[in-house]
Amino acid sequence: MTTLVMGATGATGRLLVEQxxxxxxxxxxIVRSRSKARAALTDHPHLSLVEAEVCDASDRDIADWVHGCEAVASCLGHNLTLKGIFGPPRRLVTQATQRLCRGVMENGSNSPTKFVLMNTAGNSNRDLDEPISFAERCVLGLLRRTIPPHRDNELAADHLRTAIGQINPMLQWVVVRPDTLINETEVSQYDLHQSPTRSAIFNAGKSSRINVAHFMAELICDESTWSRWKGQMPILYNAP
Known part of the structure; x- marks a missing residue:
């Protein structure tokens, strides 16, 4: 089985590659620089690197990337700098998700391709009636209007929910929603929920990046895990 990983040299993406x-x-x-990637990723015979800028790739390039892949995983995100948050491309995750989905469709695989998108607990699953307090709704509305990465995460997930949907014969998806990301060296116990059990704004939980990577790998490799969560947006918290 071959998996295409976007954002493979990021803090979570490199852990997903290892998993x-x-x-x-x-x-x-997909990496921006082979030389930098070798410093971040394990040298492994099952790992192939494609040096490319996602924003500059043609539709043909993307179709070639996904060709022969049974799964696509995106850990793309914005750098936490002023330029990364407010500068272009403001729709990095959304545009990559849309184009990757289109590439999968154009390849016409005989079986559905899995798409796993790393997102955030601050993004609600609008397929469900997830409870949000008035105060949290106000804060999220402000973030939506002032912080481009938040809106980008919402639109990327919405593309899978609405444009791809639940019964697409070519593509199945899961949107993984961690809460506050932290660094840990080893996989630990974690809890999965269909919807948040705490406020991402006023009572945030913690999600270690290695646990997020572990769960994303389980989704891709374990059919029972995939069957349990496909078409959903699970929340991941580190266990107390």
Missing amino acids: LLLRGQQVRA
Whole structure:
């Protein structure tokens, strides 16, 4: 099985690559620089690197990237700098998600391709009636209007929910929603919920990046885990 990983040299993406390789998967990683990628990613015979800028890639390039892949995983995100948050491309995650989905459709695989998108607990699943307090709704509305990455996360997930939907014969998806991301060296116990059990604004939980990577790899490699969560937006918290 081959998985295409976007954002493979990021803080979570490189951990996902490691988790997939540990499971014996073939990984095709899109990286900006091969030399920098070698410092971040394990040198492994099952890992192939494609040096490219996602924003500059043609539709043909993207179709070639997803060709032969049974799964696509996106850990793309905005750098936490002024330029990364407020500068272009403001719709990095959304545009990549849309174009990757289109590439999967154009390839016409005989079986549905899995798409796993890393997102955020601050984004509600609008397929469900998730409870949000008035105060939290006000804060999220402000973030939506002033912080481009938040709106980008919402639109990326909405594309999978509405444009791809629940019964697409070519593509199945899961949107993984961690809360406050922290760094840990080893996988630990974590809890999964269909909807948030705490406020992402006023009572945020913690999600270690390695646990997020572990769950994303489980979704891709374990059919029972995939069947449990496909078409949903699970929340991941580290266990108390």
